[in-house]
Structure formats: C-alpha cells, structure tokens
Amino acid sequence: MNAIQTNCISLNVHHFKLDNISLTIPNQKISSIVGPNGSGKSTLLKIISNLLKADQGSVYIYEKEAQCYKNKEFAQKITMLQQSKNQLPNLTVKELISFGRSPYKHFFSNQLSMEDEQIISEAMQITNITNYKNRLFYSLSGGEQQKVRIAMALAQKTSILLLDEPTTYLDISHQFEVMELLQYINKHFNITIIMVLHDLQQAATYSNYMIALKQGKIVQRGIPNEVLTKEFLQSVYNLQARIKFEDGYPLIIPNIRR
Known part of the structure; x- marks a missing residue:
C-alpha cells in the first residue's frame, strides 16, 4: 500500500498553475520533492496536507480519499x-x-x-x-x-510527516543534525516522511524516492541515483555539471570555465 496517491491534481493560484499532478508516495520511506524556485513544490505539499484545495483531482491517504476523513481523523494520520x-x-x-x-x-x-x-x-x-x-x-x-x-x-x-524545507535558515551542522534525526525517525518508527528540499545533495543522500517539478509539472521521479544525472541538472536547473557519488553521497561539481 502506498502512503499517498494523487490523481490529476491541478490548481491555478497567483498566476501559477500546478498542472495535472499524478504520483504515488511509497509507505514508510523518505521522499523528497525538488525543483527550481516557483516550480510548485510547497503548493503540492499544501494540497496533500489539506491546507490548499485543488481545483481538480483527488488525494488519497492510505487508499482513502482525503476529503472523506474527518478533521481529527485526518490529523491523526x-x-x-x-x-x-x-x-x-x-x-x-x-x-x-x-x-x-x-x-x-x-x-x-x-x-x-x-x-x-x-x-x-x-x-x-x-x-x-x-x-x-x-x-x-x-x-x-x-x-x-x-x-x-x-x-x-x-x-x-501520525504515520505521515510532511516538511517544507526543514533545513532552511539553519547552519550546515544543524542542517545535517535535522536530516540525521529525520532519517532516524523513519528507520526506527516507520514514519513516512515527505519533504520539500532545495539542496539536491541532501535530497539524494537521505531520500529513498525523489520527485522533481518544473513549472508546475512532474519532470522526473524515481530513486535518487536515477533522477540525479547531469542531463537532469541541465534540463531542470539549466546547470552544466557532473555528478560523482562517494560512498552513496552525491557531489554536484559544476563545470567552471577557467
């Protein structure tokens, strides 16, 4: 059973469109939503959490439509x-x-x-x-x-924890402390964690699954090693770089002109 499933989610808000988002979030894993600024990451997370209502489409939590949960029941999930x-x-x-x-x-x-x-x-x-x-x-x-x-x-x-940029405003040591804590919680208590992250290296290191958005659409999804490629960086971030994995930790090395 997947923890979360969205079917054809769309939302127009403030001259921005989240367009036809269908995805599944694996249960008891860590998933990250990544993408450039303004790609709809936080908007998608708010729709999943019932803080925003989509113009069309549906969200399912453990195969039950989110709108069918009572408020307290939803807050316990x-x-x-x-x-x-x-x-x-x-x-x-x-x-x-x-x-x-x-x-x-x-x-x-x-x-x-x-x-x-x-x-x-x-x-x-x-x-x-x-x-x-x-x-x-x-x-x-x-x-x-x-x-x-x-x-x-x-x-x-709850069995599902959503976090919107949990390491924002933190120095580097506290960033890793928070990420290690979230990984510990996932592994020891089987809590499904879904987070919006800007740092691709953190996302690839700590996530089991990644979803990439650009301009309100899903452009890539899968395990980190499959998502994080030089072609992905070029097409989604307009960044020319190579990626080197050391002990499972990705290093993004930009192509710098000397």
Whole structure:
C-alpha cells in the first residue's frame, strides 16, 4: 500500500498553475520533492496536507480519499511542518509539544492525560531536547527550535510527516543534525516522511524516492541515483555539471570555465 496517491491534481493560484499532478508516495520511506524556485513544490505539499484545495483531482491517504476523513481523523494520520521564522510568545518547549496531542482531545479539553505526558516525554527523548522542556521556545537556536517542532509532530502520533524545507535558515551542522534525526525517525518508527528540499545533495543522500517539478509539472521521479544525472541538472536547473557519488553521497561539481 502506498502512503499517498494523487490523481490529476491541478490548481491555478497567483498566476501559477500546478498542472495535472499524478504520483504515488511509497509507505514508510523518505521522499523528497525538488525543483527550481516557483516550480510548485510547497503548493503540492499544501494540497496533500489539506491546507490548499485543488481545483481538480483527488488525494488519497492510505487508499482513502482525503476529503472523506474527518478533521481529527485526518490529523491523526498526517501532520505538516511549514517553513517558519515566527516566534511564539511565551510558550515553553513542553507547552508547544503538547499541542501535538490536540487531535486526541475532547472539545474544550486541554488537560494532559498520563498517556499524553508519556508520549510528550518520549518525543522529547527521541529528539534529544528533554533538557529544554521548561525553556521558552523563542530562546532556543534555530536548530533547537526545529527539533522542538519535530517533537511536536511526533507527539501527534501520525504515520505521515510532511516538511517544507526543514533545513532552511539553519547552519550546515544543524542542517545535517535535522536530516540525521529525520532519517532516524523513519528507520526506527516507520514514519513516512515527505519533504520539500532545495539542496539536491541532501535530497539524494537521505531520500529513498525523489520527485522533481518544473513549472508546475512532474519532470522526473524515481530513486535518487536515477533522477540525479547531469542531463537532469541541465534540463531542470539549466546547470552544466557532473555528478560523482562517494560512498552513496552525491557531489554536484559544476563545470567552471577557467
């Protein structure tokens, strides 16, 4: 069973068209959506997460049409972390992570059960942020904040995690820390991860499957070694370069005129 399937998704928004997108996302794998700026990557992710409604087409989550899920049921299947530089006012780390339990609570209830407390504690342990639980979220570094947001997603106990450019605004060490954490979560908890990435080398290194968009259309899909070729770089990014794989890690080497 695939985690996600889209059939003929199209959307016109702000002079941009996402055009007839049909794809399948493998279950319990890491998939990356790549492509140039303005190609529709984030738009597609928002449609999958129900944040945007397509003009036509359908999205299926575990072979059930997304529109057939009730809101709470959908939130127990899939969660999305969007790009964010906004600071949350006066919330501690634990308070923020506790929002991940919202889909399991009764209306008007904000009391944490013993089960909630255990799940929140486990999410903090997995992301190695237990020591921060009483600190204010805005006092943390960018990398620490991203781990807190991932912990909140883990507390939601969904089987699908969507991330829109999870390493944006982070320095190189925190970028790899976040990517290693996501890979750990996928391998140890079988969570399907779908993320929009700009860094092709990160996408190819950490993904099992890649989907490339250009001007609102799918132009390539498959395993990283098949997608990431010099022909792909030329046609999609207008970049003349060669690719060298070392221990499975791709190096994109541009053709520089001397």
